[in-house]
Structures are given as structure tokens and as C-alpha cells.
Amino acid sequence: xxxxxxxxxxxxxxxxxxxxKGYFNAxxxxxxxxxxxxxxxxxxxxxxxxxxxLDETLQDILTRFMRMNGYSALWxxxxxxASIATEVKIVEQLAEEGLTKxxxxxxxxxxxxxxxxxxxxxRIVEQLKCLGSSCDWSKLAFTMDERCSRAVREVFVNLYxxxxxxxxxxxxxxxxxxxxxxxDAEVEYSEEASSLWYIKYPVKDSDEFIxxxxxxxETMLGDTAVAVNPKDKRYTKxxxxxLILPLVGKEIPLIxxxxxxxxxxxxAVKITPAHDPNDFEVGLRHGLEVINVLGEDGRVxxxxxxxxxxxxxxxxxxxxxxxxxxGLLVKKEELRHNxxxxxxxxxxxxxxxxxQWFVKMKPLADPAIEAVKKKKIAFTPQRFSKIYYNWMENVxxxxxxxxxxxxxxxxxxxxxxxxxxxxxxxxITVCPKCGxxxxxxxxxxxxxxxxxxxxxxxxxxxxxxxxxxxxxxxxDVLVTGYDxxxxxxxxxxxxxxxxxxRIPFKDVLIHGLVRDAQGRKMSKSLGNGVDxxxxxxxxxxxxxxxxxxxxxxxxxDLRFSEEKLEGSRNFMNKIWNASRFVLLNAQDKDIPDxxxxxLTVADKWILAKLNRVIREVTINLKKYEMGIALAQLYDFVWxxxxxxxxxxxxxxxxxxxxxxxxxxxxxxxxxLEETLKLLHPFIPFxxxxxxxxxxxxxxxxxxxxxxxxxxxxxxxxxxxxxxxxMEIIKGIRNIRAQxxxxxxxxxxxxVKTQMRKLIxxxxxxxxxLAGVQEIVFIAGKEDLTEKTVSQIINEFELYIPxxxxxxxxxxxxxxxGEKERVENEIQRANAKLSNNGFLEKAPKELVNxxxxxxxxxxxxxxxxxxxxxxxxx
RNA sequence: GGAGGCAUAGCUCAGUCGGUUAGAGCGCCUGCUUCACAUGCAGGAGGUCGUAGGUUCGAGUCCUACUGUCUCUACCA
Numbered sequence: 001x002x003x004x005x006x007x008x009x010x011x012x013x014x015x016x017x018x019x020x021k022g023y024f025n026a027x028x029x030x031x032x033x034x035x036x037x038x039x040x041x042x043x044x045x046x047x048x049x050x051x052x053x054l055d056e057t058l059q060d061i062l063t064r065f066m067r068m069n070g071y072s073a074l075w076x077x078x079x080x081x082a083s084i085a086t087e088v089k090i091v092e093q094l095a096e097e098g099l100t101k102x103x104x105x106x107x108x109x110x111x112x113x114x115x116x117x118x119x120x121x122x123r124i125v126e127q128l129k130c131l132g133s134s135c136d137w138s139k140l141a142f143t144m145d146e147r148c149s150r151a152v153r154e155v156f157v158n159l160y161x162x163x164x165x166x167x168x169x170x171x172x173x174x175x176x177x178x179x180x181x182x183x184d185a186e187v188e189y190s191e192e193a194s195s196l197w198y199i200k201y202p203v204k205d206s207d208e209f210i211x212x213x214x215x216x217x218e219t220m221l222g223d224t225a226v227a228v229n230p231k232d233k234r235y236t237k238x239x240x241x242x243l244i245l246p247l248v249g250k251e252i253p254l255i256x257x258x259x260x261x262x263x264x265x266x267x268a269v270k271i272t273p274a275h276d277p278n279d280f281e282v283g284l285r286h287g288l289e290v291i292n293v294l295g296e297d298g299r300v301x302x303x304x305x306x307x308x309x310x311x312x313x314x315x316x317x318x319x320x321x322x323x324x325x326x327g328l329l330v331k332k333e334e335l336r337h338n339x340x341x342x343x344x345x346x347x348x349x350x351x352x353x354x355x356q357w358f359v360k361m362k363p364l365a366d367p368a369i370e371a372v373k374k375k376k377i378a379f380t381p382q383r384f385s386k387i388y389y390n391w392m393e394n395v396x397x398x399x400x401x402x403x404x405x406x407x408x409x410x411x412x413x414x415x416x417x418x419x420x421x422x423x424x425x426x427x428i429t430v431c432p433k434c435g436x437x438x439x440x441x442x443x444x445x446x447x448x449x450x451x452x453x454x455x456x457x458x459x460x461x462x463x464x465x466x467x468x469x470x471x472x473x474x475x476d477v478l479v480t481g482y483d484x485x486x487x488x489x490x491x492x493x494x495x496x497x498x499x500x501x502r503i504p505f506k507d508v509l510i511h512g513l514v515r516d517a518q519g520r521k522m523s524k525s526l527g528n529g530v531d532x533x534x535x536x537x538x539x540x541x542x543x544x545x546x547x548x549x550x551x552x553x554x555x556x557d558l559r560f561s562e563e564k565l566e567g568s569r570n571f572m573n574k575i576w577n578a579s580r581f582v583l584l585n586a587q588d589k590d591i592p593d594x595x596x597x598x599l600t601v602a603d604k605w606i607l608a609k610l611n612r613v614i615r616e617v618t619i620n621l622k623k624y625e626m627g628i629a630l631a632q633l634y635d636f637v638w639x640x641x642x643x644x645x646x647x648x649x650x651x652x653x654x655x656x657x658x659x660x661x662x663x664x665x666x667x668x669x670x671x672l673e674e675t676l677k678l679l680h681p682f683i684p685f686x687x688x689x690x691x692x693x694x695x696x697x698x699x700x701x702x703x704x705x706x707x708x709x710x711x712x713x714x715x716x717x718x719x720x721x722x723x724x725x726m727e728i729i730k731g732i733r734n735i736r737a738q739x740x741x742x743x744x745x746x747x748x749x750x751v752k753t754q755m756r757k758l759i760x761x762x763x764x765x766x767x768x769l770a771g772v773q774e775i776v777f778i779a780g781k782e783d784l785t786e787k788t789v790s791q792i793i794n795e796f797e798l799y800i801p802x803x804x805x806x807x808x809x810x811x812x813x814x815x816x817g818e819k820e821r822v823e824n825e826i827q828r829a830n831a832k833l834s835n836n837g838f839l840e841k842a843p844k845e846l847v848n849x850x851x852x853x854x855x856x857x858x859x860x861x862x863x864x865x866x867x868x869x870x871x872x873x
Numbered sequence: 874g875g876a877g878g879c880a881u882a883g884c885u886c887a888g889u890c891g892g893u894u895a896g897a898g899c900g901c902c903u904g905c906u907u908c909a910c911a912u913g914c915a916g917g918a919g920g921u922c923g924u925a926g927g928u929u930c931g932a933g934u935c936c937u938a939c940u941g942u943c944u945c946u947a948c949c950a
Contacts, residue, residue: 214950264949563899570912581909737916743905837930846892
């Protein structure tokens with residue numbers, strides 16, 4: 001083994017070996033229980049980013065843990081066709097050649113898209129492998145592969161036949177850049193500076209005006225009413241009157257609707273049903289005409305009269321100028337308001353009325369809410385269920401058609417001759433009604449999330465009742481960030497319930513966002529993103545995984561920094577070197593079976609600590625507390641195993657009792673092996689590499705059984721004894737540091753105690769670890785003639801002759817400090833114990849503990865006081 | 874407008890069922906090239922747990938209000 005941890009030299013090799021051995025593949029096996037995780041499919045356009053790295057690492061930890069626990073653990077990977085995102089890429093690619101979609105046509109466009117997918121879609125798969133992901137690549141899925149496409153068609157047709165999918169003209173969000181409809185979830189709002197224009201609308205046959213306030217003057221071309229609140233007295237006298245729409249000259253009614261707020265603007269709102277979702281609703285209530293004035297290219301259309309062809313913003317300028325000329329513009333105010341943007345290209349979206357396909361949500365949402373309310377599905381942390389309810393309870397119908405080419409084409413066919421519309425699972429070429437062959441398939445494709453919603457069962461073969469679907473569905477846990485609860489989690493839940501009649505997963509583990517060192521979101525525009533692949537190249541995958549997981553709490557964001565990486569790397573190096581220590585010492589030795597070893601008090605102590613950490617890690621992993629589990633392992637490895645146990649074994653390993661030495665080596669190897677198993681789900685590469693260096697190792701750590709807690713290994717007596725000895729060692733070190741004794745200076749130690757056997761048994765440890773030359777038992781301080789420094793550790797009184805290093809004044813000051821501390825404790829304990837409420841209501845155990853503590857401190861005070869007296873004498 | 878999170882050491886954060894003397898990493902100070910590791914070892918300093926009330930024998934932990942801060946959601950034109 002090399003002297004320092006060097007992940008570059010083994011990670012690739014190890015992964016290749018695991019893959020070749022087929023360890024990742026999960027089979028239907030009735031002897032075993034299934035454990036299933038569906039990987040949230042990354043976009044084929046995407047490169048691995050820190051968010052993925054965290055998400056995948058958490059899934060890998062759970063999968064490896066359950067696999068080692070004997071489950072048939074399936075982690076099913078896949079990629080998403082990412083309709084809009086990919087289409088944008090292909091359009092860009094065409095643009096570079098001076099071409100447009102229209103130039104090449106649908107067929108060629110799709111050919112290019114598939115070619116693009118073949119070329120780049122695998123990139124992220126390779127990156128996932130570098131991270132160590134133990135997913136079953138033999139089941140790699142793609143949202144547009146045959147399996148998934150069949151499921152999409154099945155679901156579409158079923159929903160249509162149940163009346164849950166319909167086609168209609170509704171107001172939708174339109175991205176003028178992507179030239180497609182978007183669902184509500186695909187619009188992102190951000191506050192922007194804008195203006196509020198106050199415009200006079202003349203009242204017909206009078207010289208009065210109603211002034212309306214609007215942030216979008218250009219849409220006035222499509223106004224079909226002005227609305228006021230029915231309770232607004234200012235306008236009561238105008239109700240029922242007709243207004244003249246300026247510039248257009250059209251007559252429009254003044255209506256009343258409770259939606260209008262009296263205290264914003266003028267209390268009068270122009271109603272443009274075609275370009276505002278609220279106005280659309282008002283229009284429906286009042287039977288208003290819907291006039292589209294903005295086209296899908298973001299320009300004013302033929303309904304806009306002379307403004308036709310202008311871009312919306314240009315039209316706004318011209319219209320405002322003209323209103324001003326006509327004296328109809330009252331004023332312009334600054335206004336900050338939220339503007340919707342396309343989540344893919346960030347263009348401002350235009351609400352407009354358009355004929356689209358929708359999923360009726362209410363009947364699907366209700367059971368999906370029930371499933372979470374009845375705890376069939378549990379969110380971790382729980383609070384995210386509130387976010388889920390909030391959305392589900394207010395969800396509107398889902399616009400699923402997109403005016404794109406890359407995606408699942410809507411399985412609806414129109415007959416050009418008789419106009420018949422056929423919704424079909426398979427392509428049709430003949431009209432079932434008139435027999436015509438003039439059949440056209442709907443031009444549009446489905447929202448990407450329509451296919452992702454089916455992911456937990458489409459990947460397992462649905463609609464066929466495959467053995468895999470039967471065995472692995474419902475899945476166990478879905479791991480994802482809170483940013484896609486609406487997009488994806490919610491939709492999988494209602495889809496699973498609707499089509500499988502069963503929940504898609506039992507648990508949803510929500511993790512936070514990976515932020516930069518300053519706590520900012522990593523983003524392309526800020527340029528503060530960190531490429532996981534660069535980190536892997538520099539530090540190794542284990543270090544990256546460790547940095548992302550150590551100490552995190554479910555649902556909370558985490559900061560990612562170079563310092564953290566270095567700390568993690570140092571931990572890898574620590575494990576590496578601890579292992580090197582064990583293995584170098586064990587070389588060419590005749591190591592006895594661990595089971596046959598006679599254990600020392602130090603051995604039992606580390607085994608007890610190991611047993612404890614086994615329990616903690618297991619419990620925490622089952623609670624999805626990966627951060628706590630790993631932090632506990634870190635502490636165990638660094639503090640217990642390295643700082644203490646390895647140091648404790650040194651006098652034995654370098655001593656001359658060969659038998660004892662070999663037994664100790666056996667314990668060291670045992671603890672190391674168990675520790676590697678515990679760590680393996682978190683940092684698979686370095687643990688496997690070390691494991692392969694252990695003599696008589698098994699085939700692979702991946703297929704080892706995860707360590708099990710065993711109450712027999714708690715050794716409470718030896719654990720407490722050893723901890724006392726450790727306290728003694730720390731106490732001596734403390735004194736040495738305080739008086740400034742050189743590390744090379746060996747000291748004599750006088751001990752007064754009832755527990756001489758323990759000290760005798762552990763003398764080698766005290767000598768080696770505290771720089772003690774000789775231990776002498778005394779009956780009392782009066783036996784001492786030398787000048788000493790003392791330390792009271794529980795039932796041990798320690799005296800160290802330090803000659804000229806002893807500064808009596810300093811000693812007295814130190815002891816007085818000790819005295820004060822102990823007296824504070826006595827006071828605290830006394831206060832508690834003289835409180836009747838505490839004595840009566842607190843658990844007996846606690847009261848007893850407090851009493852013991854009090855006695856201990858009183859005892860200590862007595863000794864300290866005696867010490868002080870002896871110095872002052 | 875609605876909902877939620879967070880506030881603990883200089884910094885970043887843990888703190889599980891309300892119950893030891895409130896912890897870690899980094900940083901800081903002191904000393905160590907001790908035969909696994911200076912990517913290290915030993916010792917140390919550093920806290921009124923945001924503020925004010927309340928519940929309780931007991932509150933960092935539960936409740937209420939407030940302050941600060943972040944996020945989601947809605948879209949009053």
C-alpha cells in the first residue's frame with residue numbers, strides 16, 4: 001500500500017470489476033426481500049452537477065446498505081428525454097448551420113435529436129459510474145424507449161377513455177421563444193421593475209371617463225370589458241353603462257366582479273380574457289368575448305388592427321404614445337411585480353388562449369392527497385407533506401400538449417375526410433368511421449413530465465404484468481430535491497394510484513440544495529457551479545461523496561467548499577493509514593482466529609464501541625439520517641479506533657509477548673474489517689481497495705453482510721474501566737502540558753486507589769500514552785517526600801513528581817479553579833436534589849444518577865481542599 | 874396575500890423522546906519531524922443557545938408573540 005491515499009490509482013479498476021462480476025444487477029428472487037429505488041432520470045442534455053452527485057450518493061448509500069443486508073436491491077437507472085431542453089439544443093445546432101426546424105422538417109429533426117441522444121445521452125451515465133453508483137445498468141431505461149413509450153400510450157388512452165384527458169381552448173402559458181405551451185409548474189416568477197399606466201376609457205354618450213390602471217397597455221386591443229368591485233361606491237352610478245375602448249373605438253361594457261380589489265390602482269380593471277388568467281375567469285363568468293391579439297410569435301396579430309405585426313413591447317410603446325397624444329393617459333407609476341418566465345429559456349411567457357390537451361386533475365389529486373394523509377406515503381422530513389398538500393389541493397388542470405417535435409407524440413388521429421378523432425394505443429392508417437386513409441396524427445408531443453410520472457412502473461414493464469413489476473413495485477423510497485416535488489413527485493403519486501392502483505413508493509426522502517461556500521445557489525449565470533467530475537479527478541469519488549453527506553440533515557441545504565473537501569480527503573487518508581498500520585504489522589504473522597482470541601480490556605472496549613456504532617449506523621440509515629450515520633462513523637474511526645485503540649495496541653505490537661501480539665493483530669483486523677463494511681455504503685472505493693489488501697479477504701466488500709449489533713459485545717464493565725484509564729491518561733497529559741514538561745521527559749506516577757488491579761492490568765497503556773516511566777501505589781499523600789503535582793480523576797488520586805517544574809503558586813491557582821468548578825457542580829446538583837418536584841416527578845434513575853454525581857463531586861472537593869492545604873502548608 | 878424553514882463557539886453546522894458539565898469540523902493559541910498518517914499527534918482558549926413571555930420538577934429542545942433572515946407558493950390589474 002502507498003503511503004498516502006491516492007484514489008486515482010484504483011477507483012476505475014474497482015468499478016470495472018464490480019460491474020463485470022454483476023454485483024449491481026438485481027434479480028427477482030423470492031428467497032430475498034426486494035428493495036427498490038428508481039433513480040430520478042437526469043436529462044440527456046445534462047451533465048452531472050453537484051445536485052445529482054448528492055442525490056445519487058444518497059441513493060447509492062441506501063442501495064448498498066440494503067444489498068449488504070441481504071435484500072435483492074434494485075436501483076434502476078435511466079435518463080429523461082427532456083423535451084424542451086433537448087429541442088432547444090437541436091434548434092441551436094441547426095442554427096449554427098443556418099437552418100431552422102421548418103427547413104429540415106420533422107423527420108430529419110427527430111433523426112438529429114436521436115443522434116444527439118446517442119452521442120451525449122450516455123455522458124451522464126459514464127459520470128454516474130465515476131461516482132461509484134451501484135445501479136443495475138442492465139435495466140437502464142430512457143423515457144422515450146419502447147418500454148416507456150408503450151406505457152405512455154396506454155396511460156393516455158386510458159385517461160382519455162375515463163374522461164380525464166380532454167382537449168379544449170383554455171388560457172395557457174405560452175413561451176414565444178420555445179413556441180410551445182407550458183404547464184403552470186413550468187413557469188418561474190421573478191419580481192421585476194415595471195410601470196403602471198393609468199388610462200382613461202370614455203363613457204359612451206357622456207364626457208365622463210373611467211380610469212383603469214394596467215401594467216400591460218398593449219393588451220387593451222383585446223379588452224372586452226372593464227370591471228369594478230360591486231361594493232365600490234365610486235363606480236355604482238356607472239354600472240351597466242357602455243365604455244368606448246380607446247384607440248380601437250369598440251364598445252365594451254362596465255361590469256362588476258368581486259375579483260377586483262378596490263384599493264389597488266383606480267379600482268377599475270380592464271378585462272382581457274385572452275391574455276390574463278384572471279381576466280379569462282372573469283370572462284367566463286360574464287360570457288365575454290375572447291379576442292386573441294397576441295400571436296404565438298409574441299407579436300400583435302390581425303386582431304390588433306394597425307398594430308398588427310409589431311412585437312408586444314413595441315406595440316406597448318406606440319400605444320402609450322398615442323394615448324398620450326389623445327390625452328387619455330393620466331399618469332405612469334413605477335410598479336414592481338412578478339413576471340413569469342419559461343423555466344427552460346427564461347423568456348417572458350405570454351398567457352394566451354389556445355387549444356391544448358389537458359389532464360383533469362381533481363379526480364386524480366384527491367386520492368393522491370389521501371395516500372399521504374393516511375401515511376401510505378411518508379415524506380422525510382415530514383414538513384414537505386405540507387408543501388405537497390398545498391399544491392395538490394389547489395392544483396389546476398394540467399396542460400400536457402407541447403408544440404414541439406421531440407417527445408411522445410400525442411396518440412390522437414384525425415380523419416381529414418370525416419373529421420373523426422381517434423385516440424389509439426397503436427398508430428392507425430384508416431379512419432374507423434369512414435374508412436378514409438387521409439389520417440393525420442396530432443402534431444403535438446406530450447409534456448416531458450407526463451412520461452416521468454410513470455417512471456416507477458413504466459420502467460418495470462407496465463402495462464404488461466411482468467415478474468419484475470410484481471416483485472419490485474411499489475418501490476421503497478424516492479430520493480430527490482424539494483425543487484421537483486410538484487413537477488414529479490406529486491405526479492408519480494397520482495399516476496401510480498391511478499394506473500397501478502397502488503402507491504409508487506413508501507417513502508419520499510427530500511434533500512436540500514448544494515450551495516457554494518458563500519451559501520449561494522450554484523447556477524450557470526453566477527458561474528459558481530462546481531463540476532463533480534473535476535472534484536473526482538482531484539480528490540476521488542469517495543472524498544466527494546463524504547463531503548456531500550457527512551453531517552447533513554434531510555431537507556436542509558448544504559454548503560460545499562474546498563475546506564470541506566480537504567477535511568474529507570484527510571479522513572480518507574486517515575482510514576488509509578490506519579489500515580496500512582494494521583496490515584503492515586500483520587504481514588508474515590501467524591494471526592489466530594478472532595473467535596479464539598483472549599480479549600484484553602482494551603480489546604473489549606473497542607469492540608463495545610464498534611458494537612455501539614453498528615447500532616447507531618443501522619438505526620440512522622433506516623431513518624434516512626445518512627448524515628448522522630456517517631458523522632458517527634467518522635468519530636468512531638478517528639477518535640476511538642485511531643487515536644485510542646491503535647495507540648493502545650502499540651506497546652503490545654512492539655512488545656515481546658508474541659502470542660498476545662498476534663491476538664491483538666487479530667482484533668485489529670477484525671475491527672478494521674467491520675469498520676470497512678460499515679463505511680462501504682458511503683465510501684465504496686477506498687474501503688474495497690483496503691479490503692482487497694487484507695490477507696484472507698473475501699471476494700468483495702460489496703457482497704459482504706452488513707455488521708449486526710450484538711448485545712453480547714457491549715462489555716459494560718470493561719468499557720467503563722477502560723474509560724477510567726483513558727481519563728487518567730488524559731489527566732496526566734494535561735498536567736504535563738500545563739507545567740511544560742518536555743514530551744521526551746518520562747515521569748513517575750504515584751497512584752492512590754482501591755482499584756490497583758485495573759491500573760496494573762493497564763499499566764503499559766498509561767506508561768506508553770502518558771509518558772510514564774513507573775507506577776507506584778501509595779496509601780496516601782503522606783507517603784510522598786517529593787514535590788508533586790496532583791490530579792483527582794474519579795476514584796483515582798494521581799501524583800506526579802515534577803521537581804523543579806512544579807510552580808507552587810500556579811498549582812494552588814489551578815486547584816482553586818478546579819475547586820470552583822466542582823463547587824458549581826455541587827451547587828447545581830444540590831439545587832436539583834432539594835427540589836421536591838424533581839424528586840417526586842423525575843424518573844428514579846435520573847434522581848439516583850444525580851445523587852451519585854453529587855457524592856462524587858463532594859468527594860472530589862474534599863480531595864482538592866486537602867491538596868490545596870498541603871501546598872499552602 | 875398564503876405557507877414553511879432557519880437563528881447554538883470567530884466561520885460552517887450537529888444536537889434524536891424535554892433530563893449528564895451544550896458538541897463537531899475549520900480557524901485561533903501552546904508544544905511535538907513519537908517507528909500508520911504533519912492530509913498528522915497532544916494540550917488549550919472560545920457559548921447568556923436571536924428577544925420577551927409561557928408550559929414543566931426540569932427548556933437549546935415544547936407553546937405564544939416579536940425581531941432578523943432565507944425559501945416556496947399565489948399573481949392586485
